[in-house]
Amino acid sequence: MRLLADVHVKTAYIHALRSEGHTVERVVDTNGLGATATDAEIRSYAQANGAVILTNDTKDFAAFDTHRGIIIVPQTDVTAGEVAGAINRIERLVSTTSNLVLYATNWL
Numbered sequence: 856m857r858l859l860a861d862v863h864v865k866t867a868y869i870h871a872l873r874s875e876g877h878t879v880e881r882v883v884d885t886n887g888l889g890a891t892a893t894d895a896e897i898r899s900y901a902q903a904n905g906a907v908i909l910t911n912d913t914k915d916f917a918a919f920d921t922h923r924g925i926i927i928v929p930q931t932d933v934t935a936g937e938v939a940g941a942i943n944r945i946e947r948l949v950s951t952t953s954n955l956v957l958y959a960t961n962w963l
Contacts, residue, residue, distance in 0.1 A: 856946045858926070859901045861910035862890055868909070868928065871935035875943060880906065898922050907952050909942075917956045924952025928959045937963050 857878045860869055864881075872879050883890045888900055894915045901908050907924035910916050916925045926945065928938055941962035949955065 856942065857904070857906045858909045858942075859885070859897065859904070859906040861897065861908065861912060861916075862892075863911055863930075864909055864928065865935070867935035868938045871939040872909075872942060875939045877939075877942065879909070880904075894919075921954060924954070925956045926952075926959055927956065931960065933960060933963070 858872060858880070860879055860881045862882050869879050869881065882888045882892055882897055885900065888896060894912070897908060898916070898919050901923055902921070905923060907926055908916055908922065909926050909928065911928050911930050913927055913929055916927070919925075926942060938959055941959040944962045945952070945957055949957070
């Protein structure tokens with residue numbers, strides 16, 4: 856799965872997802888976005904690049920009507936391995952993430 860990690864996504868989650876074979880791009884490392892990118896800019900970039908947004912922002916991203924998918928990892932003590940496992944299950948069991956807002960903690 857191609858993911859675009861929002862600013863506050865833990866680095867450990869990104870490493871775990873990459874080790875599972877996911878393509879993870881960080882907003883802060885993306886040309887044209889960076890640490891000050893708005894939620895709308897992040898959504899547009901993800902949409903244009905076929906990426907699902909990975910975030911811990913439980914309210915702002917869920918408000919968008921159209922997107923490639925949003926996976927929310929609330930700021931909890933979820934381990935990197937649990938997040939990777941949840942996203943692997945989502946990828947296996949959900950045929951399309953378009954316009955879905957999924958909570959990784961529901962897939963643990």
